[in-house]
Amino acid sequence: MRVVRVAEVRDVAGRALAQAGVPADHAAIQIDLLLEAELRGVPSHGLLRLDRVIQRIANGVADPHAKGHHIWRSDAFLSVDGQMGLGPVVANAALAAIQERAQETGIALAAITNSNHIGMLGWYAENVASEGQNIIALSTSEALVHPWGGRKALIGTNPIAIGVPTETEPFVMDTATSIVSMGEIHDHAHRGVSIPGNWALDVDGNPTTDPNEAKKGALASFGGAKGYALGLAFELLVTSLARAAIGTDVRGTLDATEICNKGDVFIVIDGPQPKLAAYLDIIRTAEPAEGFDRVLVPGDRARECRSQRLAEGVPVADEVWERLQILANSPVSATHKIA
Amino acid sequence: MRVVRVAEVRDVAGRALAQAGVPADHAAIQIDLLLEAELRGVPSHGLLRLDRVIQRIANGVADPHAKGHHIWRSDAFLSVDGQMGLGPVVANAALAAIQERAQETGIALAAITNSNHIGMLGWYAENVASEGQNIIALSTSEALVHPWGGRKALIGTNPIAIGVPTETEPFVMDTATSIVSMGEIHDHAHRGVSIPGNWALDVDGNPTTDPNEAKKGALASFGGAKGYALGLAFELLVTSLARAAIGTDVRGTLDATEICNKGDVFIVIDGPQPKLAAYLDIIRTAEPAEGFDRVLVPGDRARECRSQRLAEGVPVADEVWERLQILANSPVSATHKIA
Numbered sequence: 001m002r003v004v005r006v007a008e009v010r011d012v013a014g015r016a017l018a019q020a021g022v023p024a025d026h027a028a029i030q031i032d033l034l035l036e037a038e039l040r041g042v043p044s045h046g047l048l049r050l051d052r053v054i055q056r057i058a059n060g061v062a063d064p065h066a067k068g069h070h071i072w073r074s075d076a077f078l079s080v081d082g083q084m085g086l087g088p089v090v091a092n093a094a095l096a097a098i099q100e101r102a103q104e105t106g107i108a109l110a111a112i113t114n115s116n117h118i119g120m121l122g123w124y125a126e127n128v129a130s131e132g133q134n135i136i137a138l139s140t141s142e143a144l145v146h147p148w149g150g151r152k153a154l155i156g157t158n159p160i161a162i163g164v165p166t167e168t169e170p171f172v173m174d175t176a177t178s179i180v181s182m183g184e185i186h187d188h189a190h191r192g193v194s195i196p197g198n199w200a201l202d203v204d205g206n207p208t209t210d211p212n213e214a215k216k217g218a219l220a221s222f223g224g225a226k227g228y229a230l231g232l233a234f235e236l237l238v239t240s241l242a243r244a245a246i247g248t249d250v251r252g253t254l255d256a257t258e259i260c261n262k263g264d265v266f267i268v269i270d271g272p273q274p275k276l277a278a279y280l281d282i283i284r285t286a287e288p289a290e291g292f293d294r295v296l297v298p299g300d301r302a303r304e305c306r307s308q309r310l311a312e313g314v315p316v317a318d319e320v321w322e323r324l325q326i327l328a329n330s331p332v333s334a335t336h337k338i339a
Numbered sequence: 340m341r342v343v344r345v346a347e348v349r350d351v352a353g354r355a356l357a358q359a360g361v362p363a364d365h366a367a368i369q370i371d372l373l374l375e376a377e378l379r380g381v382p383s384h385g386l387l388r389l390d391r392v393i394q395r396i397a398n399g400v401a402d403p404h405a406k407g408h409h410i411w412r413s414d415a416f417l418s419v420d421g422q423m424g425l426g427p428v429v430a431n432a433a434l435a436a437i438q439e440r441a442q443e444t445g446i447a448l449a450a451i452t453n454s455n456h457i458g459m460l461g462w463y464a465e466n467v468a469s470e471g472q473n474i475i476a477l478s479t480s481e482a483l484v485h486p487w488g489g490r491k492a493l494i495g496t497n498p499i500a501i502g503v504p505t506e507t508e509p510f511v512m513d514t515a516t517s518i519v520s521m522g523e524i525h526d527h528a529h530r531g532v533s534i535p536g537n538w539a540l541d542v543d544g545n546p547t548t549d550p551n552e553a554k555k556g557a558l559a560s561f562g563g564a565k566g567y568a569l570g571l572a573f574e575l576l577v578t579s580l581a582r583a584a585i586g587t588d589v590r591g592t593l594d595a596t597e598i599c600n601k602g603d604v605f606i607v608i609d610g611p612q613p614k615l616a617a618y619l620d621i622i623r624t625a626e627p628a629e630g631f632d633r634v635l636v637p638g639d640r641a642r643e644c645r646s647q648r649l650a651e652g653v654p655v656a657d658e659v660w661e662r663l664q665i666l667a668n669s670p671v672s673a674t675h676k677i678a
Binding site: 064073074075076077093104105106107108109134136146147148149152153154160162164165166171174177196201205206222224225226227228229230232236237239240241243245246247267269270271272274276279280282286287288289290292294295296297298322330 | 408412414415416436443444445446447448450474475485486487488489490491492493499501503504505511512514518519540544545561562564566567568569571572573575576578579580582585586606608609610611613614615619621622624625626627628630632633635636637
């Protein structure tokens with residue numbers, strides 16, 4: 001593990017994407033998304049992902065030039081064919097369109113398909129809420145989660161982010177509807193540490209504390225039957241609105257070779273001026289329960305982490321950094337093309 | 340407990356609301372909401388609530404004639420002053436307006452304040468999704484839930500319902516963001532049964548298994564920190580959009596005397612034709628895990644319960660039924676007016 005300054009991350013990642021033929025403006029968006037995950041302490045959605053982005057470009061399942069094709073189905077409903085573009089590039093173009101439209105209509109929605117992985121939803125929520133608009137962001141994924149009472153993975157990890165402007169910094173929450181990410185399982189396997197018994201089922205659908213068995217199995221929803229209901233609702237809503245693939249048909253966010261067919265939905269609401277900061281401070285200053293140092297508002301810890309890492313740099317695993325160096329210094333075709 | 344046929348429930352409840360001066364069309368809506376909760380096996384949101392509705396009318400904090408005043412803040416954003424109307428009457432009028440608007444704009448939102456308790460959100464979701472539109476329904480409540488890591492109730496139970504049309508019956512999920520309802524705590528207290536240790540804190544903010552202590556304390560969010568983040572996000576979003584009261588300032592859904600100042604938000608999306616039924620059947624026919632008879636899709640059990648009770652009648656607690664008889668047979672002022 002090494003600590004790398006933000007400017008150096010941008011430089012190396014930028015050169016890596018340039019080698020892959022990504023235009024500079026699109027590369028800046030992709031890097032900003034991944035870097036923001038590192039700054040907020042979510043490395044599973046950070047620089048680790050750049051290798052796969054580049055592999056997907058090399059393999060022809062990600063088009064670094066595409067911004068997505070926009071069709072307004074009605075005044076406030078934007079359908080986006082992502083044209084296999086980079087997830088955050090397509091998402092940002094869609095968001096810009098519905099943010100502007102929501103200023104007229106009050107609320108507007110973008111439903112995106114045929115776009116690549118859009119990464120940490122909180123990044124979009126933070127950006128939109130910082131500009132004074134409310135946002136609900138949803139995305140689907142490969143089926144990794146079993147239904148409540150089931151044995152096999154049939155539902156995506158289906159994250160949600162919600163951003164609400166306040167008089168001060170925006171409120172942003174961002175969570176998968178799985179109890180943990182599959183990355184967390186891989187991390188436990190990597191470290192040889194067992195997992196809690198309620199996190200996952202093995203390949204036969206029985207509870208396991210062995211992360212290597214869980215990798216072949218299925219994750220639980222967070223919050224039991226209630227989280228299952230929410231995650232399934234997001235799967236249905238996003239799939240229906242974006243005309244995306246569903247359940248075990250979803251491909252392309254975990255592999256380097258298949259066209260990505262999941263869906264993303266953004267709803268932007270141009271709301272009234274908020275008065276929420278005093279309430280959030282009541283929560284922050286509430287007496288903590290036994291075993292807690294303080295009461296946090298979602299996003300507080302990420303924001304603190306961000307401030308520190310902006311000043312001091314981000315910790316990057318050695319193998320991730322070495323891979324980035326190779327990507328930055330060699331043409332893509334030589335290192336990535338899968339025959 | 341007795342079993343009462345649906346027609347008889349309608350008759351008795353209708354006479355009770357007529358005694359309270361509720362116009363017949365508004366009474367039919369209020370009764371339909373409460374009856375639907377009974378049919379779906381959610382008595383905490385059923386006939387039990389009619390007494391308080393009538394008390395609130397008698398006390399002048401519910402106006403049985405009001406439908407709400409509509410102001411279109413923009414093409415697809417409807418602000419509703421509920422004029423202290425009955426919750427489902429105001430909500431249905433708002434929904435009708437945004438359902439029609441969403442046919443033009445693709446998506447439309449209603450933000451409601453100054454309206455009474457809107458009851459089981461799943462009723463609205465079922466109605467809208469049955470008519471071929473997608474819906475996200477949110478509502479806030481009195482602060483009954485403690486933040487993750489906190490000791491005191493600062494957040495509402497803040498339910499969400501999502502309805503998605505399918506080729507067959509709609510998908511509907513409906514859940515509070517608290518781990519259980521306060522009604523469930525009261526029910527345990529009534530039966531003298533202890534509660535699980537993760538449901539609630541006592542008045543000092545320490546975990547308790549005594550439902551009588553929990554009644555004075557705070558409920559947990561469902562799903563720990565993730566459910567807390569979601570419930571808080573709904574509190575902020577609804578409060579901001581509806582310009583409603585927040586946190587411990589909320590009144591009027593649990594008492595008979597205070598003006599109700601929570602908020603409700605409906606988002607209706609006029610989406611593409613769905614193809615979801617085959618996927619839902621894959622879930623329903625999946626092999627169940629150890630300890631489960633079958634895998635359910637949210638709403639399945641409620642729908643089965645509904646079919647049976649439509650045919651056979653709904654079970655009603657004796658004291659609830661006797662109270663309804665009194666309400667149906669005596670003028671409101673004599674029985675309810677609180678000086």
